[in-house]
Amino acid sequence: MPQTPPTTDLTHRLVPSPAGRIHLVEQGTGPLVLLVHGFPESWYSWRHQLPALAAAGYRVAAVDVRGYGRSSRPGAVDAYRMRELVADNVAVVEALGEESAVVIGHDWGSSIAAHSALLRPEVFRAVGLLSVPYTPRGGPRPSEVFAGMGGDEEFYVSYFQEPGRAEAEIEPEVRGWLAGIYAALSADTMPGPDLPDPHFVTRGGTLRERFPAGRLPAWLSEGDLDVYAGEFERTGLSGGLNRYRNMDRDWEDLAEYDGAPITQPSLFVGGALDASTAWMGDAIKAYPSTLPGLVGSHILEDCGHWIQQERPEEVNRLLVDWLNSLPA
Template sequence: MPQPARTTPVATPLPDAAHRTVEVPGGRIHLVEQGTGPLVLMVHGFPESWYSWRHQIPALAAAGYRAVAIDVRGYGRSSAPRDVADYRMLAHVADNVGVLRALGEESAVIVGHDWGAPIAANTALLRPDLFTAVALLSVPYTPRGDVRPTDAFARLGGGEEFYVSYFQEPGRAEAEIEPDVRGWLAGFYAGLSGDAASSSGEGGFPLSTVPPGGRLSDRFPDAAPAGWLTEADLDFYAGEFERTGLTGGLNRYRNVDRDWADLAAWHGAPLTRPALFIGGEHDAPTTWMADAIKAFPVTLPALSGAHLLDGCGHWVQQERPTEVNALLLDWLQSLPA
């Protein structure tokens, strides 16, 4: 069972931003927005929240954009359906369309990190009439392929269990995480940080597999998260997940085969909208998916640039906010009006 929320008060972040909850066909989506101008919709990954864009929201707003970061369904104050199938990719795409319409906008640029990257990519793929450009952080675009995803992930584990496979069974990962949400999050964030990966010499791989009969946290580093994650930041994340639990976020992983079936009509389809990719040198997906990056001339024909940040880990927009903001703004300002 999820732990009760921490009683330690956490200061309200981004006091100049506004919180709203909007109705979408699948329920409600909580969002945080600041600024006026063309809409930039930001979609977070696992295990994060709108808060993972705390460095980008004010920067984009100051540059003349309407910066909006959502809590993905299952997170924060957004709806958390009970059915695992309600977290399929098509539902996330529909949520993004619903947010766009609820905000009274006709189009948006969409930006995604971690699981938010494939959500953003598929949103632009399925609704290019509404989403005019897409920026992907950490996870490169990969068109639907021939191999069922759970089969592919099983192969990646080798003699151990790949973490995506470990997340498949409802309740299994929750039983590991929820007795100590804050401690687990601290270890997970630290383990995928650039400093941890570079010091380990394993290029971001320590948290990719689970030993037989073990837990993912068995591979967590002893060191605390690097300076990019303060105690107040960790308190905010922990407070969110102690209240909601982790099932909503984990259910995204539990739909990979369902997504593969749903997206059969887009098998091998390139993403033709203007695109940007930003990854970290020590970000595991940039290694596992190196072939996807090499395929960008075919899969992302309108790509403006693919950037790997030296020494950076998985949490690119939090670890390197100044660099990411500069890359995003340069790209946004290059897009057709």
């Protein structure tokens, strides 16, 4: 099991942003690297990367995305659209006294990182994407696409759309739900191919019904789970879920970027057993046109979705090698 590194050298900060405030955890000195988590996670998802990147000569800042942890949680659903999250990232760079940064994201954080680089290339000089490939804006309205998936079952993104619906499933017993979703998408605990897919919900059912029970993945200790559960028990899940509820707004907001490539130096690392990698295989194949600055694309065998926590040493090595290859 990966050991949680010591946190004595970490600095917690609250910095101003369009959300109100962003909480971040910082370590090291040197060129700035911004780390952006996904759902349902927090800055803590980068606990293995903070000391490794700092030791390699970088100033590393892992944020709580708006709606999570100690960052502000605006009440309006449309406050979680992509342009707002990009503005938060820009504000963090400015608040830390820097003019530019490398941005690295995982899961939803991968999409936030990609759009930060796309919308503000003068601020974000390179972009690293973990688990979720970059897909340019285009095609039909996202809600229409997701509604057509699953046949008699409902895709989880559609299930998340109605405010309060997923919260009613999760919030009465946050710790157990988090343990379930982490296990469902981890290489060593995910359901086998002969079992129902945990990304879908039976009509009138819940996601929890398909989560594995009784065993945590190897990368997640009881103490780690306590950290995640403690934050979400305090904040609730609406802030994180509201990101899913803005996909159609983003589709409208970003119309001018239809099909746009990201030209800065980039990196992709995915897990071979992650549904995101499998379902979005065409997006990875399109990287020569969508990510013309791609430095490396890596698929880690026998790895699930929580890639930087499941395989921290490999991910750290890939990130450090890529960062060291970037122009000063």
